[in-house]
Amino acid sequence: MVRRVSGPDPAPVAIGPAGQPVERADAARNRARALRAAGRLCAARGVAGVTMDDVAAEAGVGKGTLYRRFGDKGGLAMALLGERERGFQERLLSGPPPLGPGAGAVDRLIAFVEGYVRLVWDNIDLLEMSETNAPGARFRSGAHALWVSHCRILLAEAGAVDPDLRADALLAALSAEQIRHWSADQERDLSELARSLADLARALAS
Amino acid sequence: MVRRVSGPDPAPVAIGPAGQPVERADAARNRARALRAAGRLCAARGVAGVTMDDVAAEAGVGKGTLYRRFGDKGGLAMALLGERERGFQERLLSGPPPLGPGAGAVDRLIAFVEGYVRLVWDNIDLLEMSETNAPGARFRSGAHALWVSHCRILLAEAGAVDPDLRADALLAALSAEQIRHWSADQERDLSELARSLADLARALAS
């Protein structure tokens, strides 16, 4: 199956009172169950040790249900990630400066990079799982679209040339794979890495 | 099994006349057979449509042999890639400038980026396959070590700050995933992309 683009599950067809399409009650219940089960199992055994059958059993639903809701294993990982990214997204859009609005573009960009590296560092297993058997899946997530457009806008504001490409390039340097490489293979630590990448962002902004 | 670090197959133990460890004749023959078979099948059906069983059957060897020689599916892909990268490596190390020695650091870097983008573009399926179920496998390949050290040296020569990190960041922007994203999702074409990335390299060099 091809992973769906705009979210973990197919768009419901029925229309609710507020005009939004609404998910059937059993579907919503099972989605929540699956996410809670997956979270529990990942916490207990580590992301790599969890299979889809495990999650289905722990959630008390069939495997088919899991695949209907999340598309594939990567989609489940993305859904789990979504919950953890939400806080950072909110601080980005409406939190205090320098991460949130109010600071200069370069300062905001640096704050973004520092926070984002941290987010990746803390969720690296889940991020890698979200790309298994679907290379580039992250590019199609709503979250990634937000990161890119945030960087693009700040780079443009700072007067950088070709902010589109540079935003993508900056985020490429912040990919889970790359951060893992710096962390595991080169034994860089989080704070030193965050500092170096902030410098990189500063260079890209000029 | 864990992919081997320095090449596709385990270091042979017997020592040959010239002092190099030597591969047993049947092993060498089967490696060549497997590579030829894999090349044929990929050309005929596309990389994604080829299974390890297919390759084993086409090569006339057992599946176990394939895994002994190449470690896993990604290792086979890397071995196939190795053949295609060799020409570029040679032009890099001893070909005519600006790619080879003789030109200024920035010009060489730009020539590298243009050539490398092309190399990735032409072998993108194989590159993605080399990372299936082994995220970050490319970082452990000998070829990648060459690309990184080449970029690092040129960046240092050009006077860039933190050439280590910048070399990695530049290559992150040139990863197969990222190039695929630019090509497929954003519909950029090869020459425009090469030009933009060359500009990025110039910015990183200063």
Place this chain on the structure above:
DNA sequence: CACGGTAGCGGACTGAAGTCCGTTTAGGAA
């Protein structure tokens, strides 16, 4: 040339992702 130790061989087996399709049920309509 004969022999023995060891690297190499190969295919049956395992485990997990992802699919299929007959069955169940939510929830709107009459």
Place this chain on the structure above:
DNA sequence: TTCCTAAACGGACTTCAGTCCGCTACCGTG
């Protein structure tokens, strides 16, 4: 309240990567 239909369910099934281990044959030694 009953009925109807599309959505959702679930588990058996398929496919494929990767492992295991008893067998084979290469090649260095005497």
